Amino acid sequence: MQKNSSIYVAGHKGLVGSAIVRRLLDLGYTNLILRNRRELDLLCQKAVADFFSEHRPEYVFLAAAKVGGIMSNKTHKADFIYENLQIQNNIIHNAAICGISKLLFLGSSCIYPRDCPQPMREDYLLTGSLEKTNDAYAVAKIAGIKMCQSYNEQYNTNFISVMPTNLYGINDNFDIENGHVLPSLIRKFYLAKINEQPCVELWGTGAPLREFLYVDDLADACVYLMNNYAQSSIVNIGTGEEISIKDLAMLIRDIVDYRGEIIWNSSRPDGTPRKLLDVSKLHVLGWQHRVTLRVGLKTTYTWFLQNQETLRQ
Secondary structure, X not given: OOOOOOEEXXXXXXXXXXXXXXXXXXXXXXXXXXXXXXXXXXXXXXXXXXXXXXXXXXXXXXXXXXXXXXXXXXXXXXXXXXXXXXXXXXXXXXXXXXXXXXXXXXXXXXXXXXXXXXXXXXXXXXXXXXXXXXXXXXXXXXXXXXXXXXXXXXXXXXXXXEEEOEEEOOOOEOOOOOOOHHHHHHHHHHHHHXXXXXXXXXXXXXOOEEOEEEHHHHHHHHHHHHHHOOOOOOEEEXXXXXXXXXXXXXXXXXXXXXOOEEEEEOOOOOOXXXXXXXXXXXXXXXXXXXXXXXXXXXXXXXXHHHOHHHOEX
């Protein structure tokens, strides 16, 4: 990408999209095309087609998606598969029609089988059954990968797909019911602290292992791969490090400075037992993460405290 290349970031208001915009601006890219939901309905085929026809971006970061935690994924499966498929289909297809230079599609580590060998290599895709609590979302993301690969094969497009691990950071969704585990824990412990609650109840056993990547690191990796990678095979983006949900909760409790007890409700689902990405391919390509979990959590919590009135709920 040249500094004056026209770059469309789909989903620029979300966790990932806003981080990509920050990184692009920091690096001196000056010609960003940004549209919010009121300005462009990505679920509408005609609206997306008209947008691409009029603006004809050279590069596209496809970060727009319907996302959520275990409860949201489990109870709104139809919404997750429909909306994500619709967004992907509209953007990828019209990007191909307009002959853009390159597109980066953001998938998810949930595309891999529930009982996948660890760490999860890119070639483990479609080798087993998915985790049932978020299989609708995973199927949509797998379809996006296959769509990018199919257009590359048939129309000689340059569409790449990356699979980030669990993300957190500035502009996250801190809603307790619908957010992902890490921001939800931050909000839970914060509310328990200010309300002087003696204990906090958390779902599951705390035993599952998870990998977490600070979203600004992801954004840096995405820009790096847009400039340095041009193959159809997917690329994992993560840290290669994992932590149990129980240890994560204790770490967040410490950062929030909540002194109460943690109670684990084992009648609630744990989700996938373990999710660790093999990031050796990414390392060979020349990129590694920089932000440690503790540093990222402190930065995220500080931002959370400073943006109470404007948080996405």
